[in-house]
Amino acid sequence: MILVFCELKEGQLRKPSAEALSEGRRLADASGKKLGALFAGASCTGATEAAKYGADLILTAEAPTLASYSSDAYATVLADAVKAKGATVLMAAATAEGKDVIPRAAARLGAGYASDVTGLSMVDGKLQAVRPVYAGKAFATTTFATPVQVATTRPNVFPAAEKPGPGIVESLPAPTGDFKSMVKEILAKASGKVDLSEANIIVSGGRGMKDGANFKILEELADAIGGVVGASRAAVDAGWGLPHSMQVGQTGKVVSPTLYIACGISGAIQHIAGMSGSKFIVAINKDPEAPIFKLASYGIVGDLFEVVPELTKAAKALGIGSR
Amino acid sequence: MKILVTLKQVPDTETKIKVAADGRSLDPADVKWITSPYDEYALEEAIRIKERIGAEVIALSVGGDAVKDVLKNALALGADSAVLLRGEGQSDAFGVAQMIAAYVRDKGFDLILCGNMGIGGDNAAMGPMLAELLGVAQANVIVKLEIGDGTFRAEREIEGGSEIVEGALPAVISAQKGLNEPRYASLKGIMAAKKKTIEEIEAAPVTPGARISALALPPQRPAGRKLEGEPAAQASSLLQALKDEAKVF
Numbered sequence: 001m002i003l004v005f006c007e008l009k010e011g012q013l014r015k016p017s018a019e020a021l022s023e024g025r026r027l028a029d030a031s032g033k034k035l036g037a038l039f040a041g042a043s044c045t046g047a048t049e050a051a052k053y054g055a056d057l058i059l060t061a062e063a064p065t066l067a068s069y070s071s072d073a074y075a076t077v078l079a080d081a082v083k084a085k086g087a088t089v090l091m092a093a094a095t096a097e098g099k100d101v102i103p104r105a106a107a108r109l110g111a112g113y114a115s116d117v118t119g120l121s122m123v124d125g126k127l128q129a130v131r132p133v134y135a136g137k138a139f140a141t142t143t144f145a146t147p148v149q150v151a152t153t154r155p156n157v158f159p160a161a162e163k164p165g166p167g168i169v170e171s172l173p174a175p176t177g178d179f180k181s182m183v184k185e186i187l188a189k190a191s192g193k194v195d196l197s198e199a200n201i202i203v204s205g206g207r208g209m210k211d212g213a214n215f216k217i218l219e220e221l222a223d224a225i226g227g228v229v230g231a232s233r234a235a236v237d238a239g240w241g242l243p244h245s246m247q248v249g250q251t252g253k254v255v256s257p258t259l260y261i262a263c264g265i266s267g268a269i270q271h272i273a274g275m276s277g278s279k280f281i282v283a284i285n286k287d288p289e290a291p292i293f294k295l296a297s298y299g300i301v302g303d304l305f306e307v308v309p310e311l312t313k314a315a316k317a318l319g320i321g322s323r
Numbered sequence: 324m325k326i327l328v329t330l331k332q333v334p335d336t337e338t339k340i341k342v343a344a345d346g347r348s349l350d351p352a353d354v355k356w357i358t359s360p361y362d363e364y365a366l367e368e369a370i371r372i373k374e375r376i377g378a379e380v381i382a383l384s385v386g387g388d389a390v391k392d393v394l395k396n397a398l399a400l401g402a403d404s405a406v407l408l409r410g411e412g413q414s415d416a417f418g419v420a421q422m423i424a425a426y427v428r429d430k431g432f433d434l435i436l437c438g439n440m441g442i443g444g445d446n447a448a449m450g451p452m453l454a455e456l457l458g459v460a461q462a463n464v465i466v467k468l469e470i471g472d473g474t475f476r477a478e479r480e481i482e483g484g485s486e487i488v489e490g491a492l493p494a495v496i497s498a499q500k501g502l503n504e505p506r507y508a509s510l511k512g513i514m515a516a517k518k519k520t521i522e523e524i525e526a527a528p529v530t531p532g533a534r535i536s537a538l539a540l541p542p543q544r545p546a547g548r549k550l551e552g553e554p555a556a557q558a559s560s561l562l563q564a565l566k567d568e569a570k571v572f
Contacts, residue, residue: 069486071451071461096481100463103416103448107455112417112532115446133538134443137340138349141537146530180460181490184476188484195482201571225572244466244501245480250336250442251360251500259571270336276541280569282561297547298564300557310558318562320572 001057001085002028003036005078005092005102011046016093016198018053018160020153023120024091025054025163031122035165036085040077040174042067051167053160058167059085063174070179071100078105081172082148089127094152095197102152111148116254118157118277127151135250135273155198156256157277189245193228196248201227201259204248204275205235208264208285208304212240217308218263224315230255232271249274263304267292284308324378324470326369326434329423329449330362330397331412331441332390342538349443349538358393361438364498367505369436370401372470378434379403383426385419386412391521398516399508405519410526413444417532420452425527427457432493434475439464439497450497460490466501 004024006017013021021037028035036057037050044060051058061077078101082090090105092098094116106113118139119130127149129142196202203222205215209231218229230248248255249271256277263284265271268291275281276295283296284304293299300307334340334354341350358366369380382397383406384390390412394405410422427435435457440447447463454461460475466485467478470492477488480499508516550557550564565571 071454071463075455096464096479099447100451100461103446103451104455104461106448106532107417107420107452110530112415112534113446113448113452114533115448129533131445132541133445133535134334134338134340134349135336135445136541137338138342139539139541140347140535141539142533143536144533146532149533181462181488181494183486184489185487186481186484187478187486193483198482244499247500254445259565259569268337269339273336276544280565280571281544281547282565293547293549295544295547297545297569298561299547299549300561301549302554302557306554307557310554311561314555314558314562318566318572320562320566 001034001036001087002089002091003038003082003085003087005038005090005098006050007095007097008039008041008044008046013046013049014093014095015160016095016155019155019158020091020093021050021053021055022161023153023158025165027089027120027122031125036087038078038081040066040074048167048169051165052162054163054165055167056165058169059172060169061172061174065176066174068183069097070182071104072181073175073179074101075104075108076175077172079108082109084172088148090148090150092152094154098152102150106150109148109150110146111150112144112146113150114142115152116154117151118154120151132254132277135254136276137273154256156200196228196230196246196253196255199228199255199257201225202230202248202255202257203227203261203263204230204232204265205263206232206265207234207238209235212242215242217305221308221312221315224312225320232265234268262292263308265292266290267295324372324376324434325432326372326378326380326436327427327432328366328369328380328382328397328402329435329437330366330382330384330393331359331438332356332384332386332393333359333441333443336442340540342540347535347538356389356392358396359438359441361440361442361498361500363505364500364502365436365438366397366400366402367503368468368498371503373401376470381406383408383423384412385410385422385526394521395516396508398519399512400506401512405521407521407523408526409523415531415533416444416446416448417452418529420449420456421529422526423453424456426524434470434492435495437495437497439499450495454495457495460494461496462488462490462494463497464499465496466499468496468502
């Protein structure tokens with residue numbers, strides 16, 4: 001069996017989980033295996049949605065003790081489910097929770113782990129992964145030496161293709177006892193926007209923005225086209241009051257949106273590493289020699305303080321954001 | 324309080340990646356090696372805890388002679404002692420976690436700090452794997468850390484915000500950018516480091532997890548085009564192109 005750990009948000013299957021499930025279905029078909037979707041929490045209402053993406057079996061570990069995320073408790077749920085079902089592949093989306101729990105579960109299972117993969121295949125009944133290394137400056141084909149193979153899938157890379165499966169629900173026992181650590185509180189950002197790593201459209205600013213306050217024009221463009229705002233390391237480190245969580249690059253977030261609009265970003269290798277996986281790149285820069293133009297699907301040589309507001313205006317006129 | 328900081332030596336972020344003749348590793352020519360930036364936050368945090376409440380800080384790295392630079396730097400910054408675990412430090416996270424776990428066991432560490440990922444390998448896995456092998460608590464991608472009496476309280480970055488994780492010590496905690504602002508080594512620190520020795524230990528044998536069988540550069544991006552005209556014209560041709568050609572909207 002291929003087992004995919006899935007996350008629910010407000011009772012709905014998270015998109016990165018749907019992507020992982022869908023890829024799991026493809027791998028299960030390719031290797032003649034069953035696909036299991038695994039959920040944990042105080043309530044797993046909504047887990048049945050996994051059937052839409054081809055789950056043969058939907059496993060739920062429901063208990064009040066699992067209401068808050070705990071690395072070790074959740075790792076126990078995952079590892080026990082793998083053992084109980086004799087699964088040979090364990091997957092999840094490379095979300096904050098996935099990246100926290102999956103390596104822990106892998107270590108418990110004595111299994112090799114490939115994180116943040118962008119390609120998966122089954123070779124001789126074993127998982128093989130392709131994953132970006134050096135923040136996307138290279139891709140590593142990764143093979144496993146262990147009977148159980150574990151991977152997390154990078155959000156926004158695998159399509160979430162619907163393919164109905166039987167989705168037979170089975171409940172699992174939940175771990176009890178003292179957990180070593182537990183989430184006590186969630187501090188949400190005021191914006192409520194999606195995270196950079198999951199965003200479909202990113203509008204990013206660099207040193208050319210000249211000041212943190214000027215990011216307002218990027219916010220306006222992002223709002224008009226349904227995107228979120230990022231920044232280069234130069235901008236984050238400039239002391240403009242931009243949070244590190246906005247940083248795109250090798251020492252920030254590595255992103256792969258459909259559209260990445262780089263404004264006033266020269267294209268340092270550090271930054272390019274973090275965004276070169278974007279499907280379409282737009283560069284807006286005064287300097288026609290800026291390295292970012294080598295990557296750009298569309299380049300605009302010009303003053304971003306003139307071009308960006310025009311883009312916002314034109315997007316509103318075309319009604320793009322309202323779709 | 325006894326703190327271990329694990330440090331990984333990695334290629335500088337400005338490194339231009341070339342694939343070696345074996346087709347599965349990095350060509351080491353012209354590579355400048357540095358301490359993984361996230362590990363620097365881990366070390367700084369350990370030194371701050373030491374300054375605040377008193378602690379013994381031990382720096383550890385896995386590798387060969389080359390990683391001594393990383394350890395010397397850690398000693399100059401304020402680590403009390405350093406351990407070189409002789410072993411394959413660039414291999415898979417599971418292997419490295421096992422080597423470090425074998426060293427750590429029974430040493431009585433209260434806290435193990437590491438970076439949330441070693442840049443380059445980009446696995447973000449060693450910390451949680453080490454926590455599991457040691458059977459202790461974990462908290463990853465931490466931007467704030469408070470140490471209590473046998474407990475910790477950490478703020479960790481998640482999608483769209485952060486969350487507070489509380490747990491028991493000992494724990495493995497991995498640092499994120501924003502946790503602190505690492506200091507530079509002082510001349511006094513550098514001089515003092517010269518008197519400190521690096522303990523060298525053969526790493527324990529491990530069960531391999533995953534290995535890289537091929538390394539390749541990303542495919543070239545298709546050539547793009549420049550959009551000409553006044554800003555308003557550039558803006559409208561861009562949106563048209565994104566709509567009609569790229570079908571983004």
